[in-house]
Amino acid sequence: MGLITGVIAFFYHLPQIYKWxxxxxxxxxxxxxxxxxxxxxxxxxxxxLNTEREDxxxxxxxxxxxxxxxxxxxxxxxxxxxxxxxxxxxxxxxxxxxxxxxxxxxxxxxxxxxxxxxxxxxxxxxCKPPLYMGPEYIKYFSEKTIDEELNHDTRVTWIVEFYANWSPECQSFAPVFADLSLKYNCTGLRFGKIDVGRYGEVAQRYKVSTSPLAKQLPSLVLFQSGREVMRRPMVDNKCRAVSWTFSEENIIREFNLNELFEASKKIKKGRGEKGEDNPLLPEEGSKEPQPEPDTPAESKKDQ
Structure with missing residues (x-):
């Protein structure tokens, strides 16, 4: 039965394998x-060719x-x-x-x-590895917009990925982060990314080392009311990242995404009662990314 399931799964994903x-x-x-x-x-x-075989x-x-x-x-x-x-x-x-x-x-x-x-x-x-260009609901920050967005609305919780395009770990993590944004993005819980390989001052300001030896890329930081609440991976006294696996399950558990998502729905409902809810924002757990209203952001092509 397991063999049949594996064969079926292989043929089901065959178009994706060919595309890859x-x-x-x-x-x-x-x-x-x-x-x-x-x-x-x-x-x-x-x-x-030369050979060391006896025959x-x-x-x-x-x-x-x-x-x-x-x-x-x-x-x-x-x-x-x-x-x-x-x-x-x-x-x-x-x-x-x-x-x-x-x-x-x-x-x-x-x-x-x-x-x-x-x-x-x-x-x-x-020849560089291809960047992830699939569906996502992520805002790409620049050096000038990150502080403004994080402090724009104190009720909004942000999960921000600090990444660099040259990092293979960041490139591999991109589909995982995009999938999380599609599942959990809503009015009170937002996802963002900032290229610290491009904006070195942002890396220094938020204490994210871009050195390959530090192993701090990618770094996920949770912001509430504009202040950092937690980050993964954690950094020890020697400024080295503590080993941590960037799997979807670990992120959901460590960042309490299910609880944050439930709390964000209450924020959305409260805003809707006052008539302030923006109809352009996606519904909770929406699978399709929607354009953001009047908020300029960098596209992937700019990275």
Whole structure:
């Protein structure tokens, strides 16, 4: 029964899988991750490779190459234990596969190693992971608008993500945060994002380190009445982020989103009785994002 369910789920999501695979970033990443495997197994090419096998067959892996590939599998499995999205799983696989390919190519021929390493550098500089462009109800702040929006209405609770476009963790977290905004956004509970990689002064003002070593990206901060109430991940005395998994379940539990959402409905009802409720705002839990009334915000294309 479990096998049948898995097959049905695979065919149900097949259009999404095709759409995901046909993006240039993923196609090139798959080819580069499997480069040594293709070279070692491709007839006409493998005959020119060196080998340490006793039988002298250049089209099969020798014991050292098998050892490197097994070590790669173990590292990917350990790293993917904390991955929460398919993009994170794929990102870990691509990154460590390229590292293994560099080692394998250098073992084969230093010229091949240098060539492949140069390709990896060129790929990183020119081909970026695709940004999430799906439905969401998130306001993108700028350096000039974040303080104004957070203090505009003291009854509104804001959950703000501090992120940077260059961070793979932030890119992987984007679909999760967007899904939360679709489920919980309403008049009294709003979701926002600010690119601290672009606005360094905002990062300093809200004490979010953009250093990769600090591991504070992404950071989720809950604001009530314009003041910070809590943030995840927490930061220790050495300004290092305490390890925390950015899963949807953890965020709902830690930030008490269900309770905040229920409280926000009461705020909406109170405003409606006074005739102040804005008809352009979405209903609680609305699945479709709606335009915000007279509130300029940055789009994703500006990031």
């Amino acid at each position: 695979l046909f993006k240039p970033y993923y196609i090139l990443s798959i080819l580069m991750s499997a480069a040594f495997l293709i070279l070692r197994k491709c007839p006409g090419l493998c005959e020119n 002298g067959n250049p089209c099969d892996f020798d014991w050292r190459e098998v050892e490197i590939l097994m070590f790669l599998s173990a590292i990917v499995m350990m790293k993917n234990r904390r991955a929460i999205t398919i993009e994170q799983h794929a990102g870990n696989l691509f990154m460590f596969s390229k590292v293994a390919n560099v080692i394998l190519f250098f073992r084969q021929d230093i010229r091949l190693g240098i060539f492949y390493f140069a390709l990896c550098i060129a790929f990183v500089m020119t």
